[in-house]
Amino acid sequence: MTSKVHGFGFTALLGGLSALPALATDMALPSVSLVQADFGSSPAEAASAIAVFLAGFSTAPLVVGPLADRFGRKPVMLAGLALFALASIGCALAPSIAVLIVARVLQGVGAGAVAILPRAIIRDLFEGREARLQLAAVSIVFSVAPLIGPTLGAALLAIGPWRLIYATHAVVAVTLGAFTLAKLGESHDETMRRSLRPATIVAGYRRALTNRMCGGFSLIVGLVFAGLFAYVNVSPLLFIEGYGFSQAGFGGLFAMTASGVIAGSLLNTWLVRRHASPRAVLDAALSAIALAGLTVFIASLGGHPSLVLVIAPVMIYISAFGLVMPNAVHEAIHPLPDIAGIASAVLVSAQMLFGALGGSLAAALYRDSSPLAIGLVMSAGGLAAGLVYLVWLRPGVEA
Known part of the structure; x- marks a missing residue:
């Protein structure tokens, strides 16, 4: 049931998974004006393509939490990464601002599914001092995303259109998915799996x-x-x-x-x-x-x-x-x-x-x-x- 790696690679992977939402938001910030010009949309519509990501991200954990307690961390993580990658491709290929906004909501849902699980994985595997060390290490990796996100987005815009940012999101998700599949074992003990009956979920949240x-x-x-x-x-x-x-x-x-x-x-x-x-x-x-x-x-x-x-x-x-x-x-x-x-x-x-x-x-x-x-x-x-x-x-x- 344990992860295959508890060293730097394990920490870097969990940090990268935790950082996915911040990277998806901050990389897209420099592209707002270009999205507006490309689609001929209003400034509010173009800006909403950034904001609606948070709508999907903030609601997904409430659904994903019970799913991860029922089916385990790894399959839910992979599903979230797959949704994020597909939604990123949808953003990159969006023919209109409306399609881009819908794809961004789905991208936020995928990111929300991914972001909560590293903390649960650490709880599964570590106790006390070791858990706090792992959480601190993951926080260090996670904190890099807001620092490099806007700069990375601007660098991509210097060599290509705004759609390249979302194509890069898809590549990042696929890369994280490949490492998750290869390097991350299931951490949630099958004896602790919980039912998805509404009464059980409500009782868990209560x-x-x-x-x-x-x-x-x-x-x-x-x-x-x-x-x-x-x-x-x-x-x-x-x-x-x-x-x-x-x-x-x-x-x-x-x-x-x-x-x-x-x-x-x-x-x-x-x-x-x-x-x-x-x-x-x-x-x-x-x-x-x-x-x-x-x-x-x-x-x-x-x-x-x-x-x-x-x-x-x-x-x-x-x-x-x-x-x-x-x-x-x-x-x-x-x-x-x-x-x-x-x-x-x-x-x-x-x-x-x-x-x-x-x-x-x-x-x-x-x-x-x-x-x-x-x-x-x-x-x-x-x-x-x-x-x-x-x-x-x-x-x-x-x-």
Whole structure:
């Protein structure tokens, strides 16, 4: 039942599978204007070809989780990759904006099916410290996608049409599928397979949502991600309009801040190897997130703060997020080994839901080229996450 590889190749494969949604979204960002010109569509229609991906991605885990608990991780993973590859081909060959939008929804469904399973696989195979090390390592690989996605998309546009981006998506999916087929064994024990009867599925989700650790840490991940996505969503407007960055300059600045996730994940790996307790890591990381969010908010109350007073706390927030994620994922999924697929689905869906809410709220509140909206959402999300952890979850975390 175990995976054939537990070394670098195993980690790289799980990281690549986890990164597929981010790569599919970020690579397509530079192509929006070209899609609009090619089809003669409105800007809103062209932009929706990016946004609808999230619609498919955010709903798929709720269906895929029970399927993975019933049929195993590997066949569901391969099915998700096959759907993603076929939908990518559909995007590349789309004769109209309507067909492209439908294909993007299906591409999102395939990505959603793939993205939740690496966490479930790690829960199947590892316990305690080893599980946290694997989660941190996968986070490092996963975090590279947002950094290289837009650059890779722009590079493909320099040598071919926008359809080449989606053809590349298909090649990536087929490649990941080949490695999954050859290198990844089934991790889910047949004795733990669950029925697909509606009553059983509902009971599984009820159990995951009412489990203190799973429900609580899913909420924490969602709240912290709301602040992070507030920054992601509004940062182009803030730094280009408010601070006068060029498109290229903003790209470099965004890559620098986004690399904080890698720094946090590397630090978490170092701490785990030195037997730091999950409670100590979460205490420090969630405190840093709350203070960083408050710093941006308070600095923005006086008007237009210096760039350092925005970038420095944002870097701290994102780096601390890299510390929180592996530990929160472990604490959320570990208590529910027999429904790890459902638990992973709850975690990912909470992350996406709160991220969408945080990004939308920050965009709605954004005014006068000020970081106040970002600071408000970051501080609210960070403080709420800290409160949930302190009052509800901390006593149950390993000291």
